[in-house]
Amino acid sequence: MKAIPDSLERLVQALSKLPGVGRKTALRHALHLARFKDALAEDLAVALQDMRRDLRLCSCCHAISEAELCPICQDPSRDQRVLCVVEGYPELLAFEETGVFKGRYHVLHGLLSPVRGIGPAQLNLDGLAARCKAQGIQEVVVATSLTSDGETTALFIRKILEGSGVQVSRPASGMPFGAAIEFMDGETLAKAMDNRRNMG
Numbered sequence: 001m002k003a004i005p006d007s008l009e010r011l012v013q014a015l016s017k018l019p020g021v022g023r024k025t026a027l028r029h030a031l032h033l034a035r036f037k038d039a040l041a042e043d044l045a046v047a048l049q050d051m052r053r054d055l056r057l058c059s060c061c062h063a064i065s066e067a068e069l070c071p072i073c074q075d076p077s078r079d080q081r082v083l084c085v086v087e088g089y090p091e092l093l094a095f096e097e098t099g100v101f102k103g104r105y106h107v108l109h110g111l112l113s114p115v116r117g118i119g120p121a122q123l124n125l126d127g128l129a130a131r132c133k134a135q136g137i138q139e140v141v142v143a144t145s146l147t148s149d150g151e152t153t154a155l156f157i158r159k160i161l162e163g164s165g166v167q168v169s170r171p172a173s174g175m176p177f178g179a180a181i182e183f184m185d186g187e188t189l190a191k192a193m194d195n196r197r198n199m200g
Helices: 006-015 021-034 042-054 090-100 128-136 147-158 185-195
Strands: 084-087 104-105 139-142 167-172
Touching: 006 021, 042 167, 084 090, 084 128, 090 104, 090 167, 090 185, 139 147, 147 167
Parallel strands: 084 104, 084 139, 139 167
Antiparallel strands: none
């Protein structure tokens, strides 16, 4: 005899697919939602439906957006000459929270990883050189994590922009090797961005 009803089990399985959520945590969350199904569960269901309906990728930088262009790409006060290449949206948010970077972004949605079979075709790399040319980009800050995959990606970007006249830089080495940008404190990120170094 099964102790958990099927509908609750389906919710547990769905929640356990979230990053960092194991079965026990998923079960705890599911039981909490079941207990407050008239309020919290309804709010959550509506929010998830709204998110699925309204969110898309910005047609310019590939950040998460509700419009064709995200708020950063639409902002005329941003420095249009400087582009920060980040692995994903969490990294973009980490830099935005510091308030130190005033340019625009290019979101890759991953890193090159020969070991895991992730090549340039799986990332948002195709249009980077064309975007730099079309938008008159003068500097590309490659803010990928200081891991082997992050370094591989940074070197690949430097190579595809070689001879374009675009300066390619990396955040300064206040960031420890192997560290993920999305988990770094704001002060470290701000100093690393302010003291970025040329990759040339």
